[in-house]
Amino acid sequence: MPVPAPNLYPDFNTIRLSHVCLNVKDLAASRTFYTEIIGLQITDESESHVYLRAMEERGHHCIILQKSDQPGTVEVMGFKTFDEADLDRAEAYFKGKGRPTSWVERPFQGRTLLTSDNMGIPLEFYHKMDRLAPIHQKYALYRGVKPLRIDHFNCFSHDVDASVDFYSDFGFRVTEYTEDDDSKKLWAAWMHRKGGVHDMAFTNGTGPRMHHVAFWVPTPLNIIDLLDLMATTGYVDNIERGPGRHGISNAFFLYVLDPDGHRIEIYCSDYQTVDPDLEPIKWDLQDPQRQTLWGAAAPESWFKHGTPFVGVDQKVSEIKASPIIAP
Template sequence: MPIPKPNLNPAFNIIRLSHVELVVTDLARSRAFYVDTLGLQVTDEDSETIYLRAMEERGHHCIVLRKGDEPRARDLSFKLFDEDHLEKAEHFFRTRGHATEWVERPYQSRSFRTRDPHGIPLEFYARMDRLPPIHQQYKLYHGVKPLRIDHFNCFSPDVDASVAFYTELGFRVTEYTEDEETGRLWAAWMHRKGGVHDMAFTNGTGPRLHHTAFWVPTPLNIIDLLDLMATTGWVGNIERGPGRHGISNAFFLYIRDPDGHRIEIYCSDYQTVDPDLEPIRWDLKDPQRQTLWGAPAPKSWFEEGSLFEGTEPVPASLAAQPIVAP
């Protein structure tokens, strides 16, 4: 199925992804992982919730950890251009039959929740409380030195349908994987902010959250994190990498938090600002698609993900098989 043409004049203007809320079962253990090991900065916390930001971010938070009985992913949140575009966005979803709900969120202007056609919970807002800059407070840098949240990747039961819907929202495809036999999309990378992606979709039982990614300064920061995790009790949480993706050209590492939520540590992709930039096609069987160096991903990477709260995943409609590590 062909990639849809970019929609350069969507009904409302999404600036970028903003943050995600994860339900975790042991807040202290999660704090040790995200703060003490990865190096995210605490902006507020109590006995039930921890708000975190990365070093370059001025918004109050990029990830929210909330204590709960079972690990879940909650809303994927996106920042809009202004309050007028927030109204336009709510109207867009409501008039197309998506349930919308205005909600109050700490540290944000008014926000609304909805779901995409497959049930991914989405949140939109226009303003978040600003905090003083800390990117030059080098005494605070530790762990992998995370600079900013970069993207979400979700399992989709129908990647073609996901791409069609998010194209309508103004997301543009930068790279994609096509199944040669069926001509259907197996995966796609889509952006708003001018990197390779804010949202990616991977074929599989879904919707589920595959991973949340954080941008770091250099590949050497990833090596430092591996040494740290290997000597502080987190070696079992290293899932895949380090390596360099064929898709995106990014240097990467995949790790799992104490509840199994997958985090990608990521750097070195490329700029995609030009509106007429042609998407790059990859064949599903190309061994350099996953990793430029040819190393395939483990089985867990294709099968495991975080359940979205309030959404029951369904099997993928495409049965194509990628290359999997033995």
């Protein structure tokens, strides 16, 4: 199926991804991982929640850790709109698509619309979030991998074509994609709003589930430092894949798992995609440089492990094609 043409004038204007709420078992253990190992900054905390931001972010939070009796699940993914009026337009849009909508109260956020995509992924949209003082030049605060900002989400979808159609309709643009030669269906696709390679990506598999959330870091050397830190502080088994350089996106990467199994990508050096007429790049599913430019295949866990969304049923993909998997 052809990649849909970009909708350059969508019904409402989404600026970028914003935040995700992760359900965790042991709030103290997760707090330690995200602050001392990853290096995020605490902006507020209670007995049930920890709010965190990265070093360049002025918004109150990009990660919410929520103590839950359903650990290893995702509560909601958040996006920021251009203005307040976009929230009302978004409500009308999602209602028109037959999706549930409600206005919810969220700490540190203004008016927030809760809805879901065509696969059931819970999404929330807001315009205003509490603004905090800049800390990007407070170098004494930098630790861990020195995360600068949240970069993207990647989700498993049992029907990537349907997911891409849905997000394309409200303004997400495809930058790169993989097509299954046998079925001519999309196996994976990368879509953006903010001018990088992706804000949201979809990978073929049992879904919907979150594959990973990614953080942008200054340089590949920060990733090497993180590996040394994890290997010597009891987290060596949490290192899943990498370091390496993706063929898709050209980004330098590392994948790690948090204490509840949420996959975190550490990511830098992708490319600019702001031109609205930029043509998407197509990759062969069997190209060994698709996953990793240097040819190293991903482990089986990378294609099978994901974290469910609370209360959302999953479906198995009908596509049988498989990329190269490491033995």
